[in-house]
Amino acid sequence: MEQVIANGFYLGAQYALIALGLTLIFALMNVLNFAHGQMYVLGGFITYTVYGQLGLPFVVALLASGLTLAIIGALMEKFLFRTVIRRSLREESTMLLAAATAFFLDAIILLLFGEKQRGVPKIVKGVFNEGGIILPYDRLVVGALALIFIAAFVLYMQYSRVGRAMRALAQDRVAAQLMGVKVDRYSMIGFAMGAMLAGIVGGLLVTITGVNSGIGGPISIKAFLMVMIGGAGVVGGAIAGGFILGMMESVGLTVLREYGDVTYLVIFAALMVFLSIRPNGLMGKPWG
Amino acid sequence: MTQRAMTLSVKIASVAVFLAIVFIAVPVLIAASGRTDLYYTLTSVALLSIASAGVWLTFYIGRINIGQGAYALMGGYVSAILVVNHGWSFWPTLPVAGLFCAAASVLIGLPILRLRGVYFAMVTLTLTEVARLLALALPITNGAKGMVSIPLPGALSVFGLTIIPDFATLRNSRLAFYLLAVTLMVVCFAVMYRLVHSRIGKLCQSLQQNEELASSIGVNIAYLRVIAYAVSSFFGGVAGAIFAAISQSIYPSSFTVTDSVNFMLNCFLGGLGYVFGPMLGTLVLYFGWDLLFQTGQFQLLIYSGLMIVLMLVLPNGLLSLAAPTRKN
Structure with missing residues (x-):
């Protein structure tokens, strides 16, 4: 059982980091970023190229992943989402754009990196084995790094000037603008940060699970699940949702093993019931 | 009153044209061209x-x-x-x-x-x-x-x-x-x-x-x-x-x-x-995807690229071209 909980905790840290990026973009722009999974995959492939192929240090690869995705995110916001939001009669039109960018990134990833499953050499060798828990050291390192990134993100949002501006924007766009917050600039920074987080998790997880061009969609769905559990647009909710989903997956895979591959069916069903009782998730704001 | 009657007749006419196209013209054209895969x-x-x-x-x-x-x-x-x-x-x-x-x-x-x-x-x-x-x-x-x-x-x-x-x-x-x-x-x-x-x-x-x-x-x-x-x-x-x-x-x-x-x-x-x-x-997306089949590996790239461009130019849908802009 300790093993199951340790696995769940490790998964949860990764998931929380994915969900944070998605929820940040949603909070700032009311955009449901369908391309989040694809950004994750792209981050994974960049780390694969820099660390696995070119042989540069892992930290450099991780930085490259984060930076590339941040630039892509900023450009997407500036040239695509901002324009469509301004011109469209209905806010939901951004969903078509988001889906189209997801397809676009999928196509680019497929062209650049092919469809093979890719992995990289382990970053740390050895296995932690004590008190009934078996965890390879690289998982521990990746889990710890994820926790550090989460903490850094939360602190940044809480105490930096940029973070404060973004929180104001998420709370009330018009009021923030009236108080002199440069809405356009911080929307762009927020989108870039969200994309950067996706890229970083991709870079972290490629060292463990590897990456292939087809996992973007499923990752997006998982990210949506976490955001729904925790509540859309709330930092705390995304973290909670990530850990809850990680734990449910880990426990479910063990407990429900004899019934076949039904873990996600059970999770979905539970989520439906949960959402009918609490439509806005654990901590979400009501929509409308 | 006359205007209303006119728009009604225009509507009936366009429905008739549409029905004629899908039930008569399309089968005849396909039979003539032999493209039954269509x-x-x-x-x-x-x-x-x-x-x-x-x-x-x-x-x-x-x-x-x-x-x-x-x-x-x-x-x-x-x-x-x-x-x-x-x-x-x-x-x-x-x-x-x-x-x-x-x-x-x-x-x-x-x-x-x-x-x-x-x-x-x-x-x-x-x-x-x-x-x-x-x-x-x-x-x-x-x-x-x-x-x-x-x-x-x-x-x-x-x-x-x-x-x-x-x-x-x-x-x-x-x-x-x-x-x-x-x-x-x-x-x-x-x-x-x-x-x-x-x-x-x-x-x-x-x-x-x-x-x-x-x-x-x-x-x-x-x-x-x-x-x-x-x-x-x-x-x-x-x-x-x-x-x-x-x-x-x-x-x-x-x-x-x-x-x-x-x-x-x-x-x-x-x-x-x-x-x-x-x-x-549906017609545009499905046919667009089919037509782009010849581009091979670039099919998805071109398709999604076009979709993004379309979204930038016409964020309110294709039919918003026909309708007068209701804003302003």
């Missing part, structure tokens, strides 16, 4: 536009529905199971599949229709996954192997008069399927048009704008939402049932999240403000 493409377009019409209806009450694939899958399985396991004829399974989906959507819709915006979108998205996983897990759906070799639709006769001949005996079952799909599409969009221009349609529009306000002046919003969602799922189920009949098989992966997203994209592309938007959107 029947399959056009049949798919007709069926997908029925499912998309359902999605459009949920947009009309202000909900983003990315779960139509679930109902299409459900409809396909209901029809397939009734035909294969219980020896039903295909024709009665068509309305049964639709009604089954409508009933299921009432049960599912009652809790989830309380959600709004992205929450509803995300729940319906996961609904598609639930449907796929259920089809994999349930014993009656035959798991990942799916249901195969479903017999073609048989003859349909009323009081001894054969209305529709047995599809298996037809020389050109593709044409038969095309006519069936197009007829259903015409009926479906006629129903949609009538619905949108009725009192219920106006009430639905009030939901789209402000549910609280609508509720405060006595609109039964919970009832309307469920009705609209049930009609939407009915369309999805019927489309799925015919798809299963055409391909004579159905698998858990017959309708996936991608299909659900595509149904939604069809509506966006055609224009959310126009009843016939989903039809146009």
Whole structure:
């Protein structure tokens, strides 16, 4: 059982980091970023190229992943989402754009990196084995790094000037603008940060699970699940949702093993019931 | 008065032209050119536009529905199971599949229709996954192997008069399927048009704008939402049932999240403000994808690139070109 909980905790840290990026973009722009999974995959492939192929240090690869995705995110916001939001009669039109960018990134990833499953050499060798828990050291390192990134993100949002501006924007766009917050600039920074987080998790997880061009969609769905559990647009909710989903997956895979591959069916069903009782998730704001 | 009479005659004329095109011109042209493979493409377009019409209806009450694939899958399985396991004829399974989906959507819709915006979108998205996983897990759906070799639709006769001949005996079952799909599409969009221009349609529009306000002046919003969602799922189920009949098989992966997203994209592309938007959107997206097939590995890149450009230029859908800009 300790093993199951340790696995769940490790998964949860990764998931929380994915969900944070998605929820940040949603909070700032009311955009449901369908391309989040694809950004994750792209981050994974960049780390694969820099660390696995070119042989540069892992930290450099991780930085490259984060930076590339941040630039892509900023450009997407500036040239695509901002324009469509301004011109469209209905806010939901951004969903078509988001889906189209997801397809676009999928196509680019497929062209650049092919469809093979890719992995990289382990970053740390050895296995932690004590008190009934078996965890390879690289998982521990990746889990710890994820926790550090989460903490850094939360602190940044809480105490930096940029973070404060973004929180104001998420709370009330018009009021923030009236108080002199440069809405356009911080929307762009927020989108870039969200994309950067996706890229970083991709870079972290490629060292463990590897990456292939087809996992973007499923990752997006998982990210949506976490955001729904925790509540859309709330930092705390995304973290909670990530850990809850990680734990449910880990426990479910063990407990429900004899019934076949039904873990996600059970999770979905539970989520439906949960959402009918609490439509806005654990901590979400009501929509409308 | 004269102007109204004129617009009415214009409407009747355009409907007549449309019917003439789909029922006479298209079969004649295909027969002349010998491209019978186009029947399959056009049949798919007709069926997908029925499912998309359902999605459009949920947009009309202000909900983003990315779960139509679930109902299409459900409809396909209901029809397939009734035909294969219980020896039903295909024709009665068509309305049964639709009604089954409508009933299921009432049960599912009652809790989830309380959600709004992205929450509803995300729940319906996961609904598609639930449907796929259920089809994999349930014993009656035959798991990942799916249901195969479903017999073609048989003859349909009323009081001894054969209305529709047995599809298996037809020389050109593709044409038969095309006519069936197009007829259903015409009926479906006629129903949609009538619905949108009725009192219920106006009430639905009030939901789209402000549910609280609508509720405060006595609109039964919970009832309307469920009705609209049930009609939407009915369309999805019927489309799925015919798809299963055409391909004579159905698998858990017959309708996936991608299909659900595509149904939604069809509506966006055609224009959310126009009843016939989903039809146009489906036609353009499906044919665009088919035409780009020659570009090989760049197909998806060009397709999605065009979609992004289209979104930047015409964010309110293709049909917004025809309509005068209502802003200002």
